Amino acid sequence: MSTIFEKIISGQIPADILYQDDQCIVIRDIEAQAPTHFLVIPKKVISRIGNAEDQDRSTLGHLLLIAAKIANQENLDSGYRIVINNGNDGGETVPHLHIHVLGGRQMKWPPG
Numbered sequence: 001m002s003t004i005f006e007k008i009i010s011g012q013i014p015a016d017i018l019y020q021d022d023q024c025i026v027i028r029d030i031e032a033q034a035p036t037h038f039l040v041i042p043k044k045v046i047s048r049i050g051n052a053e054d055q056d057r058s059t060l061g062h063l064l065l066i067a068a069k070i071a072n073q074e075n076l077d078s079g080y081r082i083v084i085n086n087g088n089d090g091g092e093t094v095p096h097l098h099i100h101v102l103g104g105r106q107m108k109w110p111p112g
């Protein structure tokens, strides 16, 4: 069973795409939790960060660099938060790794 993100990557389902390359796609979150909220998603299916393998090292690095690049492009000059939810307790709802980038408001700590 493919996830919603695989359907977005393949173009079956539309999304507001901010960027894509051979390794990842960046889309705006459909239920934004901040004025700016986008997701950096590897095109390769990695179910969650807890299941990533050594061979995913360069992809994982790429995702973080793209997260920062798109945050700059989105003018998040006063800061932003990067989140990866892992598993049930982590609040993960889509089992396809994705990095949340949230900005445009003051973030709180500890997170909920």
Ligand code: 5GP
Residues within 6 Å of the ligand: 004, 015, 016, 027, 028, 029, 030, 031, 032, 084, 085, 091, 092, 093, 094, 095
């Ligand atoms: P998780 O809870 O797994 O960390 O994050 C999944 C995220 O995907 C949620 O923030 C949710 O709003 C977002 N999302 C779920 N379905 C869609 C969709 O069809 N399109 C977009 N753009 N985002 C989605």
